[in-house]
Amino acid sequence: MRIAVLSGKGGTGKTFLAVNLALVAEEAVYADCDVEEPNGWVFLQPEITAKEQVTVKIPAVDHAKCSGCRKCVEFCRFNALAYAGKVLVFPGICHSCGGCVLLCPQQALAELDRPVGIIQHGRAGHVQVRTGYLNLGEESGVPIIAQLLAGLPAAATVIIDCPPGSSCTVLESIKDCDYCLLVAEPTRYGLDNLQMVRELVTVLKKPFGVVLNKAVPGEKLVEDYCRREQLPLLAVIPYTTELAHSIAGGEPAVKISKEYYDLFAGLLQQMGVKAREAACHPQR
Numbered sequence: 001m002r003i004a005v006l007s008g009k010g011g012t013g014k015t016f017l018a019v020n021l022a023l024v025a026e027e028a029v030y031a032d033c034d035v036e037e038p039n040g041w042v043f044l045q046p047e048i049t050a051k052e053q054v055t056v057k058i059p060a061v062d063h064a065k066c067s068g069c070r071k072c073v074e075f076c077r078f079n080a081l082a083y084a085g086k087v088l089v090f091p092g093i094c095h096s097c098g099g100c101v102l103l104c105p106q107q108a109l110a111e112l113d114r115p116v117g118i119i120q121h122g123r124a125g126h127v128q129v130r131t132g133y134l135n136l137g138e139e140s141g142v143p144i145i146a147q148l149l150a151g152l153p154a155a156a157t158v159i160i161d162c163p164p165g166s167s168c169t170v171l172e173s174i175k176d177c178d179y180c181l182l183v184a185e186p187t188r189y190g191l192d193n194l195q196m197v198r199e200l201v202t203v204l205k206k207p208f209g210v211v212l213n214k215a216v217p218g219e220k221l222v223e224d225y226c227r228r229e230q231l232p233l234l235a236v237i238p239y240t241t242e243l244a245h246s247i248a249g250g251e252p253a254v255k256i257s258k259e260y261y262d263l264f265a266g267l268l269q270q271m272g273v274k275a276r277e278a279a280c281h282p283q284r
């Protein structure tokens with residue numbers, strides 16, 4: 001089962017939820033797809049076992065073969081090619097579609113590998129940890145996320161720690177998941193962000209549930225919204241000094257008390273049931 005943990009903004013508690021869910025699963029993979037700022041390792045402290053480079057294809061010009069016809073420049077919808085006495089390539093905005101290479105009548109374009117980041121593999125007890133890192137200055141983490149989520153063990157519970165927001169990197173992170181867990185804060189801003197990610201998972205027809213994190217007495221915006229919209233509110237995690245200290249110290253909540261262990265184990269179980277129901281009744 002693949003569970004994606006997402007929220008409309010950073011700092012809501014996605015990583016907190018994802019790490020603790022991975023720790024209560026029997027055999028788990030924790031996939032940190034927040035490639036611009038991965039920080040699940042802070043809690044899991046994995047032993048690093050391997051690193052792999054992630055590359056994308058970009059065109060390289062053989063100027064001796066190029067006739068200057070500019071067909072490649074006209075073709076590129078991303079303006080990653082220009083002609084100024086010779087063909088110029090702007091690697092940072094190339095989307096690696098390969099079209100220009102295919103259409104060049106002189107076969108003057110070839111594809112080169114360009115590194116955009118790395119994936120680190122590790123283990124923390126029974127949890128396999130995969131962490132994606134986007135190189136500084138790179139535009140898109142999509143190729144890293146695609147490679148990070150490829151070839152995962154089918155038997156394991158995969159917990160995907162998504163990037164914040166609802167952009168294409170989030171789409172890449174959740175597209176093959178069985179269930180989405182939307183993490184929200186009990187504020188007006190938190191509610192707006194919840195509505196945004198709800199829209200995304202609804203468009204993608206993904207089964208989902210909501211967790212209200214950092215709940216404080218009297219702030220019922222998210223709970224009222226879930227009730228009104230009949231959304232499954234799977235758990236409410238109160239804001240406590242004990243939790244704040246454990247997070248600041250990099251200690252997973254499930255290791256500080258049985259109460260939290262049971263909360264996360266129950267949450268994981270609920271999502272398993274709901275994902276199976278959704279698989280049996282995809283129209284619901």
Ligand code: SF4
Pocket residue numbers: 061065066067068069070071072073087103104105106107108109
């Ligand atoms: S399509 Fe090929 S030959 Fe024409 S400008 Fe581009 S690289 Fe040169």
Ligand code: SF4
Pocket residue numbers: 058059075076077078079080081093094095096097098099100101
């Ligand atoms: S590979 Fe695609 S995106 Fe990149 S330069 Fe060629 S046409 Fe443009």
